[in-house]
Amino acid sequence: MPLPRIGLAVIGAGRMGRSHAQLIAAGAPELRIVAIGDVDGRAARHLADEIGAAAFADPLAAVSAPGVDAVLVAVSSVHHREVVEAAASAGRDILCEKPLALDLADTDAILAAVDRAGVRLQVGFMRRHDPDHVRAHARIVAGELGRLLLFTSRQYDVDPPPPAVLDPRTGGGIMLDMGTHEFDSARFLMGSEITEVQATGSVQLFPEVAASDDVDTAVVNLKFASGAIGSIELSRRVAFGEDVRTEVHGTAASAFIGGLPIASGSAIGWEGGIRWDASPPSTPRFAAAYTDQARAFARSIQCDEPVSPSGADGRAAFLVAAAADRAIRGGGTVRVAELESDRPAERLRPSPAVRRPATSGSART
Template identity: 40%
Template sequence: MTVDVGLAGLGRMGRIHADNIARGAATRLAAVYDADPDVARTVAGELGVPWVATYKELLDAAPAVAIATPTGTHAEMTVAAAAAGRHVFCEKPISMDRATAVDAIEATERAGVVLQVGFHRRFDPDWVVVAERIHAGELGEVTLFRTTLRDMTPPNPAFLKNSGGFFADVTVHDLDVARWLVGEVVEVTAHGAAADPAFAEIGDLDTAVVVLRFENGALGVIDNSRSARYGYECSTEVMGTLATAKVDGAHRHNYEWRTPGWASRDLLSNFGERHRLAYVAELEAFAHAVETGTAPRAGGRDALAAFDLAAAAETSYRTGQTVTVATERKNDQP
């Protein structure tokens, strides 16, 4: 059985989702929508699917929608989908305003529809295996968590102005992985820098280190860069009392070329290459949740918890102080 999904937003992530929904074993691309009708028309022609001129028409076209539009529209579209009884896959963040995000999450909960958020690493085969073995107790008690996320080249400055800031846009993925693999975070200390003047001019960062203390006593270190230059890197290491798990994979191919005095390997250039399988798997998992009514692996409350940690990191960076994260704020049940 396949689930019909309408896609809103045909930018970079939207195009990735369009291809994966159209070619997925558990999904069918029912229609596409974009604020620019010419873009919608072009993509629809390429994929052989209908396009619609309004979001309302998209909601009428399928029982589920995937939202990959600009951040400022996510919450409103999620609420509209819930009101129409449509299941929602939404790229992060739901909103840069916490109260608005909570309203959108609660709207889906009242409507009884699935809300899955685009934390793709929860569906990456490498991280999934590590998570399963950690949660099965094979690692023992976690003592140290370390993760790295580095982009090869910085994004367009126009994107940065509406990205929500470094911690909400970049570090939030690592904060979600930290909660998923280790548990709740109770302390956040963040340090940041802007080596590139273009970032400093808009008050943003291009490099950051975040130190975490988990509820179980474990420590965590996150390092991020928007401009590593050498390639794209996303890696995680978790050390425990019985074993250590490490996820790497910065290379496109599993061979190296050796010449006298040198050994070289190619490097990935972007997140689309590294997480290709994860982007497929997260939509397959969304379809499964829609069909079975089961809770998604990355739900709205997970997005809210990661958002809170990103906000704590931002506060820590601005004040130079460690921020304690209150348990009731993390869990924040309705």
């Protein structure tokens, strides 16, 4: 007997919301988009007409619309808390883009609201559902790499970020906007918590970020509870194209995810050579990951199972990002546990007051 399709409201009709909706409509049969919500009513209507859903200029009205079982939150990060709390109060399961929030207080408030309501919260770290990362993770869990020693990754963007993303007051800064993907990937693949970070950064591309005490290029060194170490490189822009690559090295073998020229795929290397598990070249980078994360979210609801990555995973990545941000500004080694004990109530950088969820035109992952 086929499982019932999950009625979904997509909150945010900007770049990320539109991309999510299009991928889900084309490749996630477990989900049926029934509502699109955005304060930009015209954008909501345009996307709703394309998908075949109802449009709402009030995002919170879309959350409680008839036929909605779950909510995908793709507004700017600064507005996540209000939408997630409304969805939780309405009894909707939630798939929320990363980061959950721009400070620990809002992050914990989101987790508390979800816990009170007894609903699911999946965080949009889509690499956990990316076929290349899934294959590499399976090899690591099977023990093919032996004892893990070293993690390295790079994330270089090609498109200049929209102003609201570049502004740390609304986008969270380079560590929350970009780094959280790498921090979650590191935890996922290494199977160990990040305990310490060192970081350095500079302003080389977008001078305006200096006014907000942020950087556009950064390197972060990691230490894991297991004793393994790692490094992450971040850049807001490189000329040749988006470059996302990850390596995990162990005592018996190495795993490689991604490669040049901007290819997807994963590989395993050991004595005697490297075997490449390439994804179909016709699949855009991470398109399958976004589709598969939505399908996994739906199946968790249908089968009454936990989601992954969870809200706790989102919180863990936030703490590492906050530690890295502190390391860039203060230098030296920062223990992630310090962020927990400090319980900072403020955002990584001051945020403007907001009243309603804004359009997600500048939201990105």
